Amino acid sequence: MKKKHLMSIASICIVILGLIALVYMPNKTKSDFDKIRPTLFVHGYKGTVNSFGHMLKRFESDYNWGNKALVYFVKNNGAIEKYNLSKGKKEPVFVQVIFENNRASFEETAGWLAAVLADMKAVYSIENVNLVGHSMGGIVSLEYMKQYQGVKFPTVRKFIAIGSPFDGIYSEEYFQLNRDPAATDLHPDSPALQFLRERSFPEYTQVLSIGSTGDAIAVPESIKSLRTIIPKDQLEEVIIDDLHLSHSGLHESKLVDQYIYEFLWQDQIE
Numbered sequence: 001m002k003k004k005h006l007m008s009i010a011s012i013c014i015v016i017l018g019l020i021a022l023v024y025m026p027n028k029t030k031s032d033f034d035k036i037r038p039t040l041f042v043h044g045y046k047g048t049v050n051s052f053g054h055m056l057k058r059f060e061s062d063y064n065w066g067n068k069a070l071v072y073f074v075k076n077n078g079a080i081e082k083y084n085l086s087k088g089k090k091e092p093v094f095v096q097v098i099f100e101n102n103r104a105s106f107e108e109t110a111g112w113l114a115a116v117l118a119d120m121k122a123v124y125s126i127e128n129v130n131l132v133g134h135s136m137g138g139i140v141s142l143e144y145m146k147q148y149q150g151v152k153f154p155t156v157r158k159f160i161a162i163g164s165p166f167d168g169i170y171s172e173e174y175f176q177l178n179r180d181p182a183a184t185d186l187h188p189d190s191p192a193l194q195f196l197r198e199r200s201f202p203e204y205t206q207v208l209s210i211g212s213t214g215d216a217i218a219v220p221e222s223i224k225s226l227r228t229i230i231p232k233d234q235l236e237e238v239i240i241d242d243l244h245l246s247h248s249g250l251h252e253s254k255l256v257d258q259y260i261y262e263f264l265w266q267d268q269i270e
Helices: 002-036 049-062 106-124 136-147 172-177 181-185 191-195 220-228 248-252 254-264
Strands: 039-042 067-074 080-084 093-099 128-134 155-162 206-212 235-240
Touching (some): 067 106, 080 106, 093 106, 106 181, 136 155, 206 248, 206 254
Parallel strands (some): 039 093, 067 093, 206 235
Antiparallel strands (some): 067 080
């Protein structure tokens, strides 16, 4: 009888421990995911899945730096489609953001990016992220950080702008070919660019800006104007002296890959 009583107590303890595990396991998983600090990759004007696609493939397959866990596809009407690709094996986690309307204004695109980040916090309990933006993707990321702050959104700890013309595109010929809301915003001295100089920049975000002397779209002078927006002690700047490294070539450059790695993950992975 005593033996049966002890077995019953043991069974009850096992059940209780199982229930505790079920209750706390999701929180632990979310906590572990948050510690990884996901990095979002945001394409630029007229960008597609290919804008960061090859870079992320290198990060995964060639360097073993992490895995592409999520793809967010934002439709023209702002609706979000999500594709979970997480292999659950490596860190950091990469998140690719793709906008169906890749010619929308800074303001509208920043709003879509905000919706993505709000979803990440609500669904995955993400508290901290990194942002990497190419060209207009860097500008939109900056607008997001200035316009959307609060408990609804994750905190951006590190931000990398690659070939982002923060003072606009100086080529008049460029605007003869491109006429849409995004192109309007990319004009030097546009109201959208002036807005970037308003409101304070978060003091907890470290920034790396990367450009190239071979970039005819985001010329070094326009890239360097970020100095007037970001406090000196929060900004690192790299202008690669290579006349053959073009605007679109920046996200295909292994040297740029290395700068990203050193700024975001070197201490975390090694």
